[in-house]
Amino acid sequence: MQIAVVGLSHKTAPVEVREKVAFPESDQPAALQRLLACPGVTEGMIMSTCNRVEVYAVGEGGGDLGGNLAGFLAGSHAFPTDVLRRHLYLHTGEEAVRHLMKVSSSLDSMVLGEAQILGQVKEAFERAQGAGATGRILNELMKKTYSAAKTVRTDTGIARSAVSISSSAVELARKIFNDLAGKTVMIIGAGEMSELAVRHLIAQGATEIMVANRTFERAVELAKTFNGSAIAWEELAHHLVMSDIVISSTGAPHFILTVEMMRQVIHQRKHRPMFLIDIAVPRDIDPKINDLDNVYLYDIDDLESVVEANLKERQKEAEKAEAIIQREVGAFTAWINSLQVVPAIVALRRRGEEIRDAELAKALQRLGHLSSKDQEAVRALASGIVNKLLHGPVTALKREARGGETTLNVELVRELFGLAADSRSEETSDD
Amino acid sequence: VAGLAQKVFFNLTLLLYGLGTLHFLAYLVVRKEVITRVAFWVTASGFAAHTCFFAARMVQSGYFPVTNLFEAVSFFAWAITLFFLIYEGKYRLGVLGAFMMPVPLVLVLTAAALQQEIAPLMPALRSRWLFFHTSFAFLGYAAVAVTFAGGVMYLIQERQVKRKRSGVFFRLLPSLEILDRINYHSLTIGFALLTLGIITGAVWAEAAWGTYWSWDPKETWSLITWFIYAAILHARLTAGWRGRKAAWLAIVGFAGVLFTFFGVNLLLESIHAYN
Numbered sequence: 031m032q033i034a035v036v037g038l039s040h041k042t043a044p045v046e047v048r049e050k051v052a053f054p055e056s057d058q059p060a061a062l063q064r065l066l067a068c069p070g071v072t073e074g075m076i077m078s079t080c081n082r083v084e085v086y087a088v089g090e091g092g093g094d095l096g097g098n099l100a101g102f103l104a105g106s107h108a109f110p111t112d113v114l115r116r117h118l119y120l121h122t123g124e125e126a127v128r129h130l131m132k133v134s135s136s137l138d139s140m141v142l143g144e145a146q147i148l149g150q151v152k153e154a155f156e157r158a159q160g161a162g163a164t165g166r167i168l169n170e171l172m173k174k175t176y177s178a179a180k181t182v183r184t185d186t187g188i189a190r191s192a193v194s195i196s197s198s199a200v201e202l203a204r205k206i207f208n209d210l211a212g213k214t215v216m217i218i219g220a221g222e223m224s225e226l227a228v229r230h231l232i233a234q235g236a237t238e239i240m241v242a243n244r245t246f247e248r249a250v251e252l253a254k255t256f257n258g259s260a261i262a263w264e265e266l267a268h269h270l271v272m273s274d275i276v277i278s279s280t281g282a283p284h285f286i287l288t289v290e291m292m293r294q295v296i297h298q299r300k301h302r303p304m305f306l307i308d309i310a311v312p313r314d315i316d317p318k319i320n321d322l323d324n325v326y327l328y329d330i331d332d333l334e335s336v337v338e339a340n341l342k343e344r345q346k347e348a349e350k351a352e353a354i355i356q357r358e359v360g361a362f363t364a365w366i367n368s369l370q371v372v373p374a375i376v377a378l379r380r381r382g383e384e385i386r387d388a389e390l391a392k393a394l395q396r397l398g399h400l401s402s403k404d405q406e407a408v409r410a411l412a413s414g415i416v417n418k419l420l421h422g423p424v425t426a427l428k429r430e431a432r433g434g435e436t437t438l439n440v441e442l443v444r445e446l447f448g449l450a451a452d453s454r455s456e457e458t459s460d461d
Numbered sequence: 462v463a464g465l466a467q468k469v470f471f472n473l474t475l476l477l478y479g480l481g482t483l484h485f486l487a488y489l490v491v492r493k494e495v496i497t498r499v500a501f502w503v504t505a506s507g508f509a510a511h512t513c514f515f516a517a518r519m520v521q522s523g524y525f526p527v528t529n530l531f532e533a534v535s536f537f538a539w540a541i542t543l544f545f546l547i548y549e550g551k552y553r554l555g556v557l558g559a560f561m562m563p564v565p566l567v568l569v570l571t572a573a574a575l576q577q578e579i580a581p582l583m584p585a586l587r588s589r590w591l592f593f594h595t596s597f598a599f600l601g602y603a604a605v606a607v608t609f610a611g612g613v614m615y616l617i618q619e620r621q622v623k624r625k626r627s628g629v630f631f632r633l634l635p636s637l638e639i640l641d642r643i644n645y646h647s648l649t650i651g652f653a654l655l656t657l658g659i660i661t662g663a664v665w666a667e668a669a670w671g672t673y674w675s676w677d678p679k680e681t682w683s684l685i686t687w688f689i690y691a692a693i694l695h696a697r698l699t700a701g702w703r704g705r706k707a708a709w710l711a712i713v714g715f716a717g718v719l720f721t722f723f724g725v726n727l728l729l730e731s732i733h734a735y736n
Contacts, residue, residue, distance in 0.1 A: 187492075191632070205622055208636040301701035303637060320623065324704050332625045339627055 031370065032070075033167070035126040036099035036118055037077075037084030040140055043117035051107045051114065053078040055157075061106055062161040068098045073165040077133075077154040079147070081140055086130065088167045096120040127171060127362050131355045134175045135182040136189070142344045143188035148179050170365055178358035185354060187347040191340035196227040198336045199307050199328070200234055203275055206305050206326055211235035216273035218242050218266070219280030220252050223309050227277055228256060240273065242266050244280070267291055271298045277307045278314040286314040289322070296322055307333070368431035370440045375427050377449040382416040423447070463521035470514035471535075475569050477507030478542070482566045485558030489633065497555040501546075504562060508542045511569075515539065522579045527595040528586055530726065531575040536595070537722065538565035538572070540603035544647070548607050552643060556633050560610040590665035598658030598683075602718050604651030605690065608644050609715035612708035615640040619705055641704055644711060645697065652690045659683055679725045679733035686717035 038048060053061050053076050065074040065087065073088035085103055089095040100118055104111040121129045132138050134151045155172050158164050164172075183189055192198035200210075207213055213236045217224055220243060228239065239258030243249035249260035261269050270276065270287075280286060287306070296304065301324050308315040308329040320327040328336075390412050394405060423443055430440070443449070484500030515536070518526040527536045545561045618634040621627060634640070662680070663673040674680060693710040696702035702710075725733065 191627075202622065205618070205631065205636050206638065208638040208642075297701075301703055303704065323706070326622050328625065336625070336627055 031167070031366070032089045032095045032122060033087070033126045033171070034089065034095040034099055034120065034122045035084055035086045035129055036096055036103055036120050037082060038114075038117045038119065039082035039084075039138065041138070042119055047114070047117050048080070048083060050109055051083050051103060052080075053083065053106070058157050059161045062158055062163040064106065065102055066163055068102050069093055070095055070098065073168045074163045075154055075158040075168060077151060079150050082133070082138075084133070086126070086168070088165065096122055124359055124363055127174075128355060128359050130171065131175050131178045131358055134179040135351055135355060136179075137182075137348050137351055137355075141193055142341065142348055143190075143193075145189060148176075151175070151179075167366070171362060174358045174362045174365075178355050181354050181358075182351040186350045188344050188351055190347070191343055193337055193340050193344065195223060195309070195330070195333045195337060196230045198333050198340065199227050199277075200230045202326070202328060202336070203231065203305050204234065206303055207274060209235065212237055213274040214238035214240065214272055216240045216242065216261075216270060216276045217252065217256075217258075218276065218278040218286060218314065219282075219310065220248060221279035221309065224277045224279040224307075225252075225255075227307065227309075231275065232256065236275070238272075240269055242269070267295065270295045273304070274302070275305045275307070276315075277309065279308075279310045280314050281310070282314060283312060285316045287319065288316050289318050292316075292319045292322060292325060296325060309333075364431065367440075371427045371431040374440050374443055374449065375424055378420060378423060378427075378443065378447055381447055381449055382420050386412045386416045463517050466517040467514055467521065470510050470517060471573070473510040474507050474514055475573060477503055477510060478538075478562065478566045478569055481507055481558070482562040485556075485562050488555060489559050489629070492633065494555065497558065500558055501549060504542065504558065505546055508539070508546060511535075511539050511542065518579070522582075524582050524587070525592040525595070526579075527591070527599070528582060529576070529580065531572050531577050533595075533599075533722075534568050534575065535572040536599055537602060538568035540599045541565045541568070541606045544600075544603040544607050548643060548647065552635070552639065554635050554639075556614070556635075557610065560614055561606065564606060564610075585669050588665060588669065590661060590668065594658060594661040594665050597654050597661055601651050601654030601656075601658050602722065604647050604654055605711070605715055605718055607647035608651060608711040611640050611644040611647065612711035612715075615644060615708040616705065616712075619708070637704065641707070644707060645703075648690065648693060648697075648707075648711065652687075652694055655683075655687055655690065659687060677733060678729040679721065682717070682721040682725055686714060686721050689714040689717050 038051065040048070055078075058076055058078070061076055062074060065071060065076065065085065068087070070089040070091045070093040071087045072090050075086040077084045077086070083103070085099050087095060087099055089098075100115065100120065101111070103109075103118070104114045129138075130151075134148050136143050136145070136147045139147050155164070155168070158168070192201040203210060203213075210231060213231075215228060215231050215236050215238065217228055217239070220241075228236075232239070239253070239256040240261050241249045241253040241256070241258055242261040242263060243252070244263050246260060246262060252258075253260040266286075270292075276287075278286060303324045303326070306315055306319065306325065306327040308327065311330065313329055315327055315329070317327065317329065319325055390409060393408065394400070397405075397408070400408070423446075427440070427443060481500050481504030484496050484503060488496045488500065515526060518532070526532045541561065542565045545557065545565075549557050614634055615637065617630050618637055618640060621631040621634075622637065662683075666675065667673045689710065693702070693707060693714060696710070697707055
């Protein structure tokens, strides 16, 4: 039994290559059938997202499973094999298992810890299931993979901190105001980034949205999209008193909010805290405002360095994730071993019993004069020898099944004791 | 039997507070929520043991056992733990334990080193005012201990947000709004209790010594502390002194509390000295 994965990702191939070997969803059922038709392949799964294309397969026999998969991938898209090979990675056995778990836990993603990938893996698996391309090996592998991905998500901080400008602004807002529900947001100017940030804030419960723009019509337009209200430019200072969060992104060449102005605003607000976000370049808000009490000012560089620090934090957490994945890889390997070991033990015992019974029959025929008590003794002798002889190998096999350190070869035991391969297929061929 | 029970309960309290505090501190490093839950229940069990200790002592001595330094320090710890459990139960901050629980732990450890014998009660203390005066005063101290811990947490978090550094505490500590709310809430309760403590003390003084106020050092320092807290409340309500300034004042106020409690006993001559 072999497991292998062949694929390419944003780390190994540019988008020009990725887009050529991608499997559109509609083509996947047919592609899965072709995959199953490859020599030696018994189970398969195809994962095709914008950042990666991967083919997983379980195979029987001693053929070159990885080579076959690479051939399948190239053949599916009439892509020159030698060019494709430069971008491909191939993992087999434990490494293939580990790779799937890392991908699913978002350790291999462009943005470490992003949440989408696990859903994409699930979809790929369900499509393979729907096409009848999965069996007990892939089913168990996915079970362990889900468990690994879930543990990584809950037990490490890999998905904890914000890694985009707008989400880090929200994260900061929630460290100033506990709950954004009922908070008032003022948008000064307009811009894609500020709109994105406002959408995040609304999703977190901010209800009151005000929009100020030099051109009142633009303000009205933008206010409509957020269900907010437009503010006349001249009344900006007056409305700032009511604003808890201010996002500014105008094209003005000078400061819109000055220290003197904000000192008054804060006073009129009775020193209730304010969070100012300045995403304009050149800046709209005088940086000295940050020195005022109860005002927290972040400009675009501040937010970017927060994001950078958070990404570093995720990288640190990813190291913890490796240990979790190692545990699940171990659990899966133990399961695979037990799958191969149990039939070997059964065959070994049966072989022993066959030899014992045959030899006993022969001997007892020749020793017809023995009393029934003596016959019992001979039987016990034969059983004793067989059991004692088999005890060693059986214990070793069981230890292997538990995933211990010893790497005893099941095949070797089969060969040493002359166990036919057919006894094995009849044991493992359920479902 | 009551003596043995006291010893057992006291040691149990010490052990459980120690374990609870250790878990709360471990949470700062390991940051798994389950640790704070364990720590909370261990601390709550310690509090139950502490309560049993006082009950046993009360049965044995026949009076409300806050009459000497050992009992006072121990009762102070009991009151702080009570307020900690109330606030942690309500806000579930997780980190509050690391900032508050070391205080009662150190107090109980200090108490363990003090003279623990039960002495016959001085005639002046034989009054039902003993219960009211000491309860109000100590519960007031404990409430402003919450304000103190909240103030320290606020200042740390404020610095993180202001300086744009998202360190470990940025993630662990709650929002500035919650911390400020806790500070205000506990300050209000603490101030009311301290006021009641001073009033009942004055009434008791009149009954025992014939004068409401005699400018004993303890009385003077209590009044100073009371004024600090009154000033914080006043500034908050009228001038909008919230956040950082309020947090600093809360720390100053608690220094006043500690001096009123320990400083007066150890450094100054006072009729309030526990002996």
